[in-house]
Amino acid sequence: MTTYLAAAPTPVERAAPAPILVATDLKKRFGRTEALRGIDVTIGRGEIVAVMGPSGSGKSTLLHCLAGILRPDAGTVELEGRRIDTLGETERSKLRRSSFGFVFQFGQLVPELTALENVALPLLLDGVSRSDAEARAADWFPSLGIEGLEHRRPGDMSGGQSQRVAVARALVTGPTVVFADEPTGSLDSLAGEQVMELLSAAVASSETTVVVVTHEARVAAYAHREIVVRDGRISGVVAA
């Protein structure tokens, strides 16, 4: 079989993209646990970067610091050249709504809202009118293969369907960066693949940047490169 698969059809090398998210010497501790012990990362516009590493190594903490959910104890985070780690809670939460999209392992949709209302929610929070928000939200359903589910509630959808709704919700505001923490962790292989295909397609068409934490190599293979976190540090040969 090796011979059939010998030729790579597309060059995997890409020109280094312009940096969009830059973190230097990030440190974060929780009580006596040093979750991050000095992490430097530079993520380029339009890149998909996989964050890998053992359980408890600091992947989610890193993601949360990059996304302005947590404030690092030391170090800096810049988005498009602007410090975001020093912003106050109100400003960070505004920034998260306007510039970032999030997908977590268990969709974290609002159970009382329909799929459509869930997808429209970030736009409503951003001050878009209800009718506009729902119209924009509805546009995502066909391309994500969830057409017809607009009026279902999360409890009445499968895990894979909910996860696609969560992807739509993450993408609806046209975010600069999508942060995903184990987005396929609760899905079977096929549903997981579909979620990753959707994210990659969105990136390819809109220069969105994706940072995805995963322990699955097949998921990481959708990324342009991987970062390995071990004991709160970037590990190994791949820190490029």
Next chain:
Amino acid sequence: MSIQHAVLGLLQEGPRHGYDLKHLVDRYFAPDRPVAFAQIYATLARLESRGRVALDAVERAEGPDRRRYAITEDGRHELVRWLDEPLAPEPHLQAALFTKVVLAILSGRDVTAIVDSERHAHLARMRELTALRRSAPVPIGLLADYALFHLEADLRWLELTAARVDDLRTNLKLSTEDHP
């Protein structure tokens, strides 16, 4: 298994007879399928002709095998090269990976470094396969899937092994004792 590298690894700590090598190889690298003595001698001969091992002593005594071999500088270089360089990622690597990891554990090397470099090589290959799968005709796509799952399995095994390495180190000491 890469029997040549297994033998080089076993010679790192000091010269050994072919007889001991056969038992050590069986014990650490081929627990499921013992190697033939002839294969060990053929391997030693090949390593000797390449200058990777040298005859260290010939004892004048009874018994099947009194030739003792030692690893050379070239042999050490080759071993380090092989350990540091990721294998070409294809499915069914298990045997070579297995040899590598056991050798790393036995010789106190940093297993996480091996895991990282293998993972990097695996993921590069897996990215190619993921791209190939999108554009290829169905049978090739299915083969690519097959390869992707097997390469992933290699990595999961490697990661598990790296996570357990301290434990393994305690329980995996190089010794010819207590083999049957």
